[in-house]
Amino acid sequence: xxxxxxxxxxxxxxxxxxxxxxxxxxxxxxxxxxxxxxxxxxxxxxxxxxxxxxxxxxxxxxxxxxxxxxxxxxxxxxxxxxxxxxxxxxxxxxxxxxxxxxxxxxxxxxxxxxxxxxxxxxxxxxxxxxxxxxxxxxxxxxxxxxxxxxxxxxxxxxxxxxxxxxxxxxxxxxxxxxxxxxxxxxxxxxxxxxxxxxxxxxxxxxxxxxxxxxxxxxxxxxxxxxxxxxxxxxxxxxxxxxxxxxxxxxxxxxxxxxxxxxxxxxxxxxxxxxxxxxxxxxxxxxxxxxxxxxxxxxxxxxxxxxxxxxxxxxxxxxxxxxxxxxxxxxxxxxxxxxxxx
Amino acid sequence: xxxxxxxxxxxxxxxxxxxxxxxxxxxxxxxxxxxxxxxxxxxxxxxxxxxxxxxxxxxxxxxxxxxxxxxxxxxxxxxxxxxxxxxxxxxxxxxxxxxxxxxxxxxxxxxxxxxxxxxxxxxxxxxxxxxxxxxxxxxxxxxxxxxxxxxxxxxxxxxxxxxxxxxxxxxxxxxxxxxxxxxxxxxxxxxxxxxxxxxxxxxxxxxxxxxxxxxxxxxxxxxxxxxxxxxxxxxxxxxxxxxxxxxxxxxxxxxxxxxxxxxxxxxxxxxxxxxxxxxxxxxxxxxxxxxxxxxxxxxxxxxxxxxxxxxxxxxxxxxxxxxxxxxxxxxxxxxxxxxxx
Numbered sequence: 001x002x003x004x005x006x007x008x009x010x011x012x013x014x015x016x017x018x019x020x021x022x023x024x025x026x027x028x029x030x031x032x033x034x035x036x037x038x039x040x041x042x043x044x045x046x047x048x049x050x051x052x053x054x055x056x057x058x059x060x061x062x063x064x065x066x067x068x069x070x071x072x073x074x075x076x077x078x079x080x081x082x083x084x085x086x087x088x089x090x091x092x093x094x095x096x097x098x099x100x101x102x103x104x105x106x107x108x109x110x111x112x113x114x115x116x117x118x119x120x121x122x123x124x125x126x127x128x129x130x131x132x133x134x135x136x137x138x139x140x141x142x143x144x145x146x147x148x149x150x151x152x153x154x155x156x157x158x159x160x161x162x163x164x165x166x167x168x169x170x171x172x173x174x175x176x177x178x179x180x181x182x183x184x185x186x187x188x189x190x191x192x193x194x195x196x197x198x199x200x201x202x203x204x205x206x207x208x209x210x211x212x213x214x215x216x217x218x219x220x221x222x223x224x225x226x227x228x229x230x231x232x233x234x235x236x237x238x239x240x241x242x243x244x245x246x247x248x249x250x251x252x253x254x255x256x257x258x259x260x261x262x263x264x265x266x267x268x269x270x271x272x273x274x275x276x277x278x279x280x281x282x283x284x285x286x287x288x289x290x291x292x293x294x295x296x297x298x299x300x301x302x303x304x305x306x307x308x309x310x311x312x313x314x315x316x317x318x319x320x321x322x323x324x325x326x327x328x329x330x331x332x333x334x335x336x337x338x339x340x341x
Numbered sequence: 342x343x344x345x346x347x348x349x350x351x352x353x354x355x356x357x358x359x360x361x362x363x364x365x366x367x368x369x370x371x372x373x374x375x376x377x378x379x380x381x382x383x384x385x386x387x388x389x390x391x392x393x394x395x396x397x398x399x400x401x402x403x404x405x406x407x408x409x410x411x412x413x414x415x416x417x418x419x420x421x422x423x424x425x426x427x428x429x430x431x432x433x434x435x436x437x438x439x440x441x442x443x444x445x446x447x448x449x450x451x452x453x454x455x456x457x458x459x460x461x462x463x464x465x466x467x468x469x470x471x472x473x474x475x476x477x478x479x480x481x482x483x484x485x486x487x488x489x490x491x492x493x494x495x496x497x498x499x500x501x502x503x504x505x506x507x508x509x510x511x512x513x514x515x516x517x518x519x520x521x522x523x524x525x526x527x528x529x530x531x532x533x534x535x536x537x538x539x540x541x542x543x544x545x546x547x548x549x550x551x552x553x554x555x556x557x558x559x560x561x562x563x564x565x566x567x568x569x570x571x572x573x574x575x576x577x578x579x580x581x582x583x584x585x586x587x588x589x590x591x592x593x594x595x596x597x598x599x600x601x602x603x604x605x606x607x608x609x610x611x612x613x614x615x616x617x618x619x620x621x622x623x624x625x626x627x628x629x630x631x632x633x634x635x636x637x638x639x640x641x642x643x644x645x646x647x648x649x650x651x652x653x654x655x656x657x658x659x660x661x662x663x664x665x666x667x668x669x670x671x672x673x674x675x676x677x678x679x680x681x682x
Binding site for chain 2: 093094097098099101102159230232244247255256257259262265266268269270271272273274277278279280281282283284285286287288290
């Protein structure tokens, strides 16, 4: 079958790979309907994370179940399923508390890579959510988004305590930030400030419900957000970038008693402890999103077309086009690339 | 009148001071029934914070109202009142959200110093809470605790999301940590681990409801807490010290999805951003406690003797004994010193 391997910085290849097989009795094999390129795939692609050996790529996916292991009870061949970037048992104490991304049996969601024709999915019963019947083709991008960016934006909004009547700022206009806007809107936020600089992303953010745009950065961004919020800052901040500077801005624009939900993978070892975090009474939560926790909740709205997170995909490639997809995202020509095998 | 002034490191003096007078029409003048020495008073006393000019000391207090300004409506002469270390209007949007310590009109709670015979209290209507009638003498230490350490421990527990069935760890066995144990217990925590090394403080923590003791520090402390919690770590951590090392420990002992409430004033500019904070899905909240928010809620339990935070006071001095009180606390001979003018 065709699959995607990363060999080193800017060296990602679509090549022949062995068909995945059941390894553990809790595994499933799925035929991919769609996968995508994640912002986090770009860290090793750009050389920011070292690539020590050729690595199968892709961890966001939807597909049709081909085969299940002997201990799989809930998932069956023929079902259309949505997965997550981490596999989780969905039964341990940590999963039951809603933190499947920290499941005590957590493992990579698609160890053979989902940018491929087929993939092995561990802990299938815990990880996969089946849709009622086969969804129509045009919903596949939004269902695919539910396997990572939608749930990640959602978790950012939950961690930032977004809700009815709240003022919300979303730091970062990438796919996760845009899904964060969808989440803030669905959670009832009154004001949603998107912070970014790319015209087409800002336009999509507005379509998703953003009410204000802040293009400034650093101290100027903090100043601008305060102007937009009667001098207070916002109740809720979604940090969807992960840089030290964006994290400082995120904490700086929260109002006293506000909350920051960090879903951008941190690129620095430390963050501010004192001012304004402590002295501003700002709560800082987040982390790897327990996407699995939200799939059932968000699926009906996706299937009804009430939310359309699939709009974050602005470039489509086949498996042979995956290297071009990486390039386009790395060069910021594309927000997010969908892979249709 | 007698009052307390800090002149420099280890140089605190009880001396004659002018009687305070009404400056703003929202002020009140109170006659102190009791005040105390705060852990935060020890930072400048030890030389950790520079003392640029002689400074009146003390910001925790209970007393009898002597006089009120022309715009004071709710507080009247003769009332016994409990205050907070910040004065707040209790009406602004931030106060109404429960963050009086970040009130838009926030100012020092007792600018003339409460380690004195009399003190001027700004924003009297917002800051002071009157008890029903004059309380008996033996309740004064616990009422005094409600003006800072009880509310601070309480806020730490709230920020750490302590609650029924939760496992809680309290980092630090000072007066705030001990009040944090009271708070965790009152909030229904199932397991309360006190982390400290002083025998008499540990004994008091147990009396307040601590179920386990961890004397180790650093990685050993993290290991020990995991052993006590089925390998998970605790749901809720109260960070009541403020050092970089104690903050790292606090984050390290939280379980995935757990929360840290920081109420120790941070002595470092940064804290861990990545591991284990982000990747452990740990929420970090806290800051200067909105003590004012909790006085009404906690007062009935104090007046009924259901909680006895006053037990954290283990040394009593008069105003002339204040310098000896600072010395005893700085040398860790005393947990907390009560000043009875």
